Amino acid sequence: xxxxxxxxxxxxxxxxxxxxxxxxxxxxxxxxxxxxxxxxxxxxxxxxxxxxxxxxxxxxxxxxxxxxxxxxxxxxxxxxxxxxxxxxxxxxxxxxxxxxxxxxxxxxxxxxxxxxxxxxxx
Amino acid sequence: xxxxxxxxxxxxxxxxxxxxxxxxxxxxxxxxxxxxxxxxxxxxxxxxxxxxxxxxxxxxxxxxxxxxxxxxxxxxxxxxxxxxxxxxxxxxxxxxxxxxxxxxxxxxxxxxxxxxxxxxxx
DNA sequence: TCAGTATATTGACAGTCTTCGATGGATTTG
DNA sequence: CAAATCCATCGAAGACTGTCAATATACTGA
Numbered sequence: 597x598x599x600x601x602x603x604x605x606x607x608x609x610x611x612x613x614x615x616x617x618x619x620x621x622x623x624x625x626x627x628x629x630x631x632x633x634x635x636x637x638x639x640x641x642x643x644x645x646x647x648x649x650x651x652x653x654x655x656x657x658x659x660x661x662x663x664x665x666x667x668x669x670x671x672x673x674x675x676x677x678x679x680x681x682x683x684x685x686x687x688x689x690x691x692x693x694x695x696x697x698x699x700x701x702x703x704x705x706x707x708x709x710x711x712x713x714x715x716x717x718x
Numbered sequence: 719x720x721x722x723x724x725x726x727x728x729x730x731x732x733x734x735x736x737x738x739x740x741x742x743x744x745x746x747x748x749x750x751x752x753x754x755x756x757x758x759x760x761x762x763x764x765x766x767x768x769x770x771x772x773x774x775x776x777x778x779x780x781x782x783x784x785x786x787x788x789x790x791x792x793x794x795x796x797x798x799x800x801x802x803x804x805x806x807x808x809x810x811x812x813x814x815x816x817x818x819x820x821x822x823x824x825x826x827x828x829x830x831x832x833x834x835x836x837x838x839x840x
Numbered sequence: 841t842c843a844g845t846a847t848a849t850t851g852a853c854a855g856t857c858t859t860c861g862a863t864g865g866a867t868t869t870g
Numbered sequence: 871c872a873a874a875t876c877c878a879t880c881g882a883a884g885a886c887t888g889t890c891a892a893t894a895t896a897c898t899g900a
Binding site for chain 3: 639641667668669670671674675689691692
Binding site: 792 | 887892
């Protein structure tokens with residue numbers, strides 16, 4: 597952090613720096629929403645799972661997903677659940693197996709919200 | 719989760735679902751990088767601070783930032799530090815006061831990396 | 841030099857997240 | 871029906887995060 601010499605003394609101690617009040621344009625609610633979206637994606641395993649599911653248009657079996665990421669089965673199940681509860685993916689059971697697939701529309705909406713949110717940062 | 723009847727028995731138990739091995743195209747390193755980028759933004763206070771700093775081209779004093787977010791001064795300082803260590807913002811001290819400002823290039827690069835990363839999800 | 845002010849840092853606490861072994865439910869095959 | 875398989879859930883341990891009171895640091899003005 598640079599240190600600058602004190603210029604004029606236009607500002608006195610005890611005074612609020614800017615006369616005007618500075619308020620975020622991002623309301624707390626908007627910030628929370630964007631945070632939730634970002635948080636959902638902010639995990640390497642979830643990103644990898646999503647990437648695989650998005651690439652294989654067809655359904656992907658859990659055992660293949662397990663083999664694709666560096667965590668054990670209960671952990672895979674956990675992350676799949678988070679993605680599912682967020683609506684990003686869904687699955688069908690077929691006998692013993694569970695086949696997961698992305699919810700294309702939800703994934704697109706998520707990316708749109710994030711892109712729009714990040715645009716608001718300037 | 720829907721449950722489908724078992725169709726043919728093209729697949730036997732114990733067999734890997736797909737013959738081919740499914741590998742993420744997102745390497746662990748790439749996933750970690752994207753995760754770090756997303757994590758940095760995934761907090762409402764940091765988002766609000768960034769938004770304010772990005773909007774006010776000039777430097778913004780910490781006391782104004784404090785007034786803009788719903789946490790106490792040490793917490794503001796903490797989040798400013800995270801943003802600063804990530805290179806997204808910087809500050810100059812001027813006498814008693816510290817004025818923060820965004821690093822435009824870094825912010826742009828961050829958004830670019832995130833956009834590129836999300837594009838790889840399908 | 842001293843008291844006062846702005847910001848940073850420390851330290852402690854509470855809450856959340858990630859992980860995995862153990863277990864359970866569902867299903868299929870023999 | 872019994873044994874095996876796949877997947878989900880539970881429960882606990884450890885790591886990490888966010889927060890703030892207290893304190894430290896740096897500076898200013900008197």
